[in-house]
Amino acid sequence: MKNYIALFCLGFTFLISCNDDLTTYTVGEDFLDNNTNLIVTDTVSILTSTIQLDSVSTTNPSRLLIGTLQNQDFGVLKSQPFFNLLTSNYDIDNDATYDSIAVILYYDRYYYGDTTKIQTLKVHEIIENFDPKNDDDDNYYNTTSLEYSDTALGELSYIPYPNQKDSIYIRLNDTFGSDLFDKLQSNTYNNDDDLYQAFKGLTIVPDGNSNVVLGFGKSTMVMRMYYTIADETNEDSDYYNDFSIQSSTRSYNQVTSNKAGTILSTLQSYTDILSTTNTNNLAYIQSGTSVNMRVEFPSIRNLNALEDNGTTLGASLKFYPTLKSYQENYIGADSLAVYIITKKNKIVQQLYDTGGNYVYAKLNTSTDEFDSKYYYTADLTYFVETVLSSSYDLEYSLLFQFPNNNNSVNKINIYDAEDPDYRMKLTLTYLRY
Secondary structure (H helix, E strand, O other): OHHHHHHHHHHHHOOOOOOOOOOOOOOOOOOEEOOOOEEEEOOOOOEEEEEEOOOOEOEOOOEEEEEEEEEOOOEEEEEEEEEOOEEOOOOOOOOEEEEEEEEEEEEEEEEEEOOOOOEEEEEEEEOOOOOOOEOOEOOOEOOOOOOEOOOOOEEEEEOOOOOOOOEEEEEEOHHHHHHHHHHHHOOOOOOHHHHHHHOOOEEEEEOOOOOEEEEEEOOOOEEEEEEEEEOOOOOEEEEEEEEEOOOOOOEEEEEEEEOOOOOOOOOOOOOOOEEHHHOOOEEEEEOOOOEEEEEEOOOHHHHHHHOOOEEEEEEEEEEOEOHHHHHHOOOOOOEEEEEEEOOOOOEEEEOEOOOOOEOEEEEEOOOOOOOOOOEEEEEOHHHHHHHHHOOOOOOOEEEEEOOOOOOOOOEEEEEOOOOOOOOOEEEEEEEEO
């Protein structure tokens, strides 16, 4: 029995990892070894950091994200939608008279930030074609920009009520509206191509003084042109013509972030890795701009020294969000998507389990006498098996982000502390024959 224990401890000596720049947890002797040779350990070394991908595809979003957020850690985030508009009605009665034109945005109940302050939105006309910059890629990204007119077509200052009202109404310039009306009535524009050649679409620019991003339904927003037609009694009857987002490739959200002067300011390239030792033992996650948590297990392949006559039964990662960041994001923070990434932070694929289902880090909010804190758990069994069974040193790590990374601007912080009550742990269970 003494020889067995010595062999086991010697094997786990290889798991000890030291690095001056990255947080590590070294393997101790807190394991269970029963008569069936079932071995459990939760002290595998872990390196945790924050990274930022170079861009996120936001083409054809389900919602238009509009607003500005200001945070001392994440910096200033700005979200501005770009979209092309078409109409299904190119036939306007010759007796019709133009009345007005407006953009109507319908809340989809998503918001992040302070809704008690006045927000100002300005509508501008896009003056550049929706042409992807890369011939091999039809997508638009959070970093993509299109030229638009310096002069606003319309402006609205208001206090948002995303849970109490259904829409906002932004009146547009009548010169723009009457010109568009005349071109439709005279059949100068009589199909989608004609309209697109003259009118590329709109963008909605938020002011920089607010601290909220709001979600509006993409499928429900319209630019509505109102007009009247006199009937036989010379009484005017009201009509309108709607312009909506109909193309799946000519709409996207531009989400930019200025991190100057923040704790994340050194993230300049997707290859940059910002250790939690330099960020107050916290990892940062923010959707929209794709700030992600990176988790690495540098010595996990050394488990092969113990698995010549055994097999991994399970691997589960457990980690804790800060209470404040969870309370700010309790809607939409119940899970995190998990991706396999390379040493240079390139995404290989979304992680799935041994049953072929995508893996998510699930938030546990139940409390018991042993653990009253909220925490995430993720099944990493397939990932561990893949690394251990490969004939190559894959040097894979894991990336954690919000599942709706391209459709929200949520943020959350994850503890990475030596405090045993909040320490990130990978619990491994394996069987020796």
